[in-house]
Amino acid sequence: MTRRPTPLLLAAAVLLSAIYLFPLYWMYVTSLKSGSEVFAYPPTFLPESLDFHIFAEVWQTRDMASFLWNSLVIASGSMAMVAVLGTGCSYVLARYRNIWVDIALFLVLMLQVLPASLMITPIFVGFSALGLLEYPRFAVMIAFTAKAMPFFVILVRATFMSIPGELEEAALVDGNSRIGAFGLIVLPLARNGILVSAILIFMQAFGEFVYSKSMIQDVTLQPASVGLNGFMGPNTVEWNKIMAYATIYVTPILAAFVLLQQRIVSGLTSGALK
Amino acid sequence: MTQQPQIELVSVNKHYGGFHALKDISVTIAKGSFVALVGPSGCGKSTLLRSLAGLESITTGEIRITGETVNETPPRHRDVAMVFQSYALYPHMTVRENMSYSLRLKRVPKTKIDAAVAEAAKILGLEDYLDRKPNALSGGQRQRVAMGRAIIRNPKVFLFDEPLSNLDASLRVHMRKEIRALHERVGATSVYVTHDQIEAMTMADHVVVLKGGSVEQQGTPLSLYDMPATKFVAGFIGSPAMNFVSGEITGDGGSVLLDLPGRPILPLARQATPGRKVEAGLRPEHLSLAPPGVPAIETRASSVESTGSVTYLYCGGDPEIIVLSQEREPLSSGEPVRLTIAPENIHLFDPQTGLSIGQAAG
Numbered sequence A: 001m002t003r004r005p006t007p008l009l010l011a012a013a014v015l016l017s018a019i020y021l022f023p024l025y026w027m028y029v030t031s032l033k034s035g036s037e038v039f040a041y042p043p044t045f046l047p048e049s050l051d052f053h054i055f056a057e058v059w060q061t062r063d064m065a066s067f068l069w070n071s072l073v074i075a076s077g078s079m080a081m082v083a084v085l086g087t088g089c090s091y092v093l094a095r096y097r098n099i100w101v102d103i104a105l106f107l108v109l110m111l112q113v114l115p116a117s118l119m120i121t122p123i124f125v126g127f128s129a130l131g132l133l134e135y136p137r138f139a140v141m142i143a144f145t146a147k148a149m150p151f152f153v154i155l156v157r158a159t160f161m162s163i164p165g166e167l168e169e170a171a172l173v174d175g176n177s178r179i180g181a182f183g184l185i186v187l188p189l190a191r192n193g194i195l196v197s198a199i200l201i202f203m204q205a206f207g208e209f210v211y212s213k214s215m216i217q218d219v220t221l222q223p224a225s226v227g228l229n230g231f232m233g234p235n236t237v238e239w240n241k242i243m244a245y246a247t248i249y250v251t252p253i254l255a256a257f258v259l260l261q262q263r264i265v266s267g268l269t270s271g272a273l274k
Numbered sequence B: 001m002t003q004q005p006q007i008e009l010v011s012v013n014k015h016y017g018g019f020h021a022l023k024d025i026s027v028t029i030a031k032g033s034f035v036a037l038v039g040p041s042g043c044g045k046s047t048l049l050r051s052l053a054g055l056e057s058i059t060t061g062e063i064r065i066t067g068e069t070v071n072e073t074p075p076r077h078r079d080v081a082m083v084f085q086s087y088a089l090y091p092h093m094t095v096r097e098n099m100s101y102s103l104r105l106k107r108v109p110k111t112k113i114d115a116a117v118a119e120a121a122k123i124l125g126l127e128d129y130l131d132r133k134p135n136a137l138s139g140g141q142r143q144r145v146a147m148g149r150a151i152i153r154n155p156k157v158f159l160f161d162e163p164l165s166n167l168d169a170s171l172r173v174h175m176r177k178e179i180r181a182l183h184e185r186v187g188a189t190s191v192y193v194t195h196d197q198i199e200a201m202t203m204a205d206h207v208v209v210l211k212g213g214s215v216e217q218q219g220t221p222l223s224l225y226d227m228p229a230t231k232f233v234a235g236f237i238g239s240p241a242m243n244f245v246s247g248e249i250t251g252d253g254g255s256v257l258l259d260l261p262g263r264p265i266l267p268l269a270r271q272a273t274p275g276r277k278v279e280a281g282l283r284p285e286h287l288s289l290a291p292p293g294v295p296a297i298e299t300r301a302s303s304v305e306s307t308g309s310v311t312y313l314y315c316g317g318d319p320e321i322i323v324l325s326q327e328r329e330p331l332s333s334g335e336p337v338r339l340t341i342a343p344e345n346i347h348l349f350d351p352q353t354g355l356s357i358g359q360a361a362g
């Protein structure tokens, strides 16, 4: 058996990625088309003329600066909360093995199964009772943190488990306290796994829609995902502008992912101790 | 003059839930001595060592280091250094940082740290590797770094948990000598865990044999060899292992009748209770080919192996008796042999309790 992909497999891979990435391509192409070209039949696969003014126009008219700023605030806040709470939680779940830990892990996994659209009603009622909806962006951060936590915990717990307990014991004998050993030995070794998982959480939070849409009524506090949704009324014809909006929204995230992908993939697959 | 012991373990017990891992262990370790804890896998050696380090808490009993009870003292305040079986080097630090870690935690001035690292590196031959990370070192070099991390601290006690078990045979023999030399040079007290009785015998001043969580016997290496208190110790210490043959004391109490074909009778050096059932222990190196006329075990050589310096004879079948001879025996397998042993070298054990029946040399 050779490890080289056969031409057939290669063709299948190319075809599948093409299908998968087509919507993205269509978004970029459509954003550059003129209003009439969007509805042309047969559709054009390359825009007739390149008009980049549309981006500046959409940015201005849709007040995107405010929307993107809110997305950034919600994503950063969620990431910070997930990282801080989730790291401690994953460490405990990685280091201790007993029936309670098993139960906790089961619950964590179960949370992952529940869809946001189902959870939003009880969360909304509860938050409203607590008065949290006065601070809607913060409320979204909390709700999203709870939603994203299992994913983070599962990834980071695996990272902690790959760090041998003897390293910590060596540090204890060498003069560290429990907390010192965690901070000086375990955290640096788990850093890559934690960073990568946090970045993935950030990217998820940047696109979060269900909670923001339900909990944030004030337009000036809404993130870009809700803004995009508001752009798409039932009689929308400005598809090129919507696509320009979407392009401005996702391109930074895509660029960051492409730039970091090497580290992300290696951070997730290699153990801490290579 | 009685010197205060460096470490005292008084009736130490350790339970893991329902499992009794250490049973009433009492050991006293003199300052500057090298103590080996040996025993088969799972007997509690690591547990005992980790209790000394403070990584496990004991259930009852007392641990004292230089007279001070340390039962509740966390590891960092016990002034002990430990070398782990896996070495446990910090992978994100260079050799230099690994070795100086404890001193940096203590905020020792940098010039002092540099001097200490340089000295330790010189002793251990690590000068060329100080700026490498552990993953760029060989097993033997990692082992040295782990040793360096311990000696740089100049602690009251060194604890070693099977530090050589990941090395190949020749390096192991070499490091055995080096660790012993290092111990003498540094002059600290060392507690060394191993499952290899040869390591224990060659390195230690005092050997503690553990079995199933309790101390089976302790003493100097030679006293364990010469006067094993139990059949377990007799079989554990010495290589190849002691031969055991069941038998019975003769009517006059002066000889032992062995349960072997031909019912051989061997004279004993001391009187024993006539008619008593016993297990006779015969060390391979004490058995030899008998000249005609002396009482002997009549058997057959089933195989003969010569390493050049010594010859192993495997005799009989049930039980097989191994003989270690310094001579090149002109024998081939299948030939009849007659084996004898000096009366003072016969060990007798109670078949039920396994305890020695005060017979052998001493």
Ligand SMILES: Nc1ncnc2c1ncn2[C@@H]1O[C@H](COP(=O)(O)OP(=O)(O)OP(=O)(O)O)[C@@H](O)[C@H]1O
Pocket (backbone or CB within 6 Å): B016, B019, B021, B039, B040, B041, B042, B043, B044, B045, B046, B047, B048, B195
């Ligand atoms: N955390 C634990 N929980 C329960 N039982 C344990 C625990 N650690 C060790 N034991 C048990 O205690 C006994 C002694 O273990 P220990 O590690 O001290 O053995 P050892 O003599 O060092 O063996 P080895 O030579 O294989 O390292 C074993 O039977 C082991 O199963």
Ligand SMILES: [Mg+2]
Pocket (backbone or CB within 6 Å): B045, B046, B047
């Ligand atoms: Mg062990």
